[in-house]
Amino acid sequence: MEALAERLSHLDPQAGGVVRVVMFYDTLMRRRVDLSALARASAGLAECVAGIRLHGTGRTIRVAPDGRETSAPPSPASTTVPITLDEEEIGTVWLERPAPPVPLDEVLLERLAIAAAAVVERYGPARTTMADPALVELVISSGSDDGSRARALRLLGFAPDLPVHVVAVRSHLPLDRIGGLICPARPVKAAPLAEVGVILATTVDPAPLPADVRAGIGAAESPERSWQQARTALRFTTPRRPVVHHDSLGALALLAETPRDALRENTDVAAIARIAGNLEQLETLDAYCATGSQRRAADLLHLHHSSVARRLEQIGKDLGIDVVQPAGLMRATLALTAWRLLDD
Template sequence: MTRRSPRTLPGVEALVVRLSQLDSEAEGAIRVVMFYDTLIRRRVDLAALVRASAGLAECVAGIRLDGTGQTFRVAPDGPAPSAGRASTTVAITLDDEQIGAVWLERPSPLPLDRLLLDRLAIAAAAVVERYGPARTTMADPALVELAISPGTDAAARARALRLLGFAADAAVRVVAVRSPLPLDQLGALVCPARPVKAAPLGEVGVLLLTAVDVSRFPADVRAGIGTVGPLPGSWLSARTALRFTTSRRPVVDYCSLGALALLAHVPGDAARDNTDVAALASLAADDLDTLDAYCATGSVRRAADVLHLHHSSVARRLDQLGKTLGYSLVSPTGPVRAQLALTAWRLLEA
């Protein structure tokens, strides 16, 4: 069979032939480069990358992303055995930041292993940059904190969001939650059709998402929904809204608070010294519940329905509460004073 002249082959293929005539290892190196260039052009995902690498290297290959903990480990003929030791490892970097690693597992390294892993790392970084990590819900808390912190510069925030899997132009907002339900389940529940990332930060759970279905929050979850806009502001407003949640209003959107949001900025000592707020500390739980139902509904009869009591019983309770608090709850300003006092008192408790 007649071999084609290098002059008849375009670009890289001609270079392969020329180098193969000089050095067999150089030919192998160029073939490795072409192999990964082809995979990148075909826009394969991480799973396909590691399968192809295991086949090319004829040993177990692996990819790990630090941001999500996502790991792929494959043998040439299928799933890799549980035990294994990396013979060669290379870091995956994106924008000068290490985001994971790739490795091969064999008894001892071969001459082209380092080159193969260098190209695999470049291909893996290209996949992450193009698509972000796979749509798992749980995320690295440090990466989430970087995205929402007011001290993060714009470039670092954009990089963190990309590593979390959000498009550059996505309108991401923050939801602060206290939930008995695992955060990954909660995130998938309230944002089932779009990307969502969740992580615990201290005692508060954080959801990063582009849409939220308020009706899908379980009854035992408290959630504060932040504003749409810059993430540091959304995080601050989400935490503020969370402070306003109650058993009757477990989900609060910051935008629905209006002027009530100003109460969150009242110094604690000033709130405690206020007569109306201080008076609430002496009330029994049933009295506080009655006051809350009345303020929430604005009507004795509707409050009675909420409390499952006769309206005359609620009226008597409110009359007695008015005497304890020092103002009439059925006067034009009474419900307003009580609502402000209840809100300020709860913010202190929160």
């Protein structure tokens, strides 16, 4: 630090101020703060809006001197410095000072850029989300010991204190694109395993996913447990419900543990299998089970509710279940769900 301070002192006569700025950011880096904390600290130190932008994700953080992220229209940057990592420019930091830059602004931004690069290197987002499948398998395998799993996570770029969700995916889209959509600003890695794509992510937001992507999301308890949950949740996905969180399944998850032969031999499930070739009946039953209401099912199907009522009456006769009664609706819902699990 002394050598750096000496070099910076040649750029600005206020060597004492330079040293204080260097020490300020060295302290932040030792505390392993994130990008938001870096921006807050910088805005407070500079007493003006400070900004950080990462090119790869488009993520932008702008913080006012009071420590709050600001949504006000950005002012022209008074000073900017690129963020570089491995000789590649990955982003920009800047100050929005209404007055002319002060002598220490350049030093402050240089240190902010160095600190931001360190955060990106440590926590991501990594410039590529694709990972060695062998490492990913080590992370999610129930046969891995804790030491091997921790080492694999470290090699994949995950900090030891960060929770990791596992997402099981079926899609024609590239896995790296899906990973970037569900976790654009935090560590995320992906790899194909057999017929399923595996995504490891510290946070998961499925909202940006296209409708044709099927995804099961596990909790962040432990990677191996999260993987089991994600695979189970994936089995419950449907065109109407393409993304399923395992936590949302509740007792329904028990169906996934039922042997397939037992499901297949159940009379209600067998009855669903018999009508499965009639797409009109299957779609009507699916909409009714999903909504629990004839009128809402009619809205989904763009039909008059009387048409749905007539269809449900025939479906009830074919299944041998009075589906318009609460108990019958529950039986039909469970049978339809179990039948879909057989097709997985």
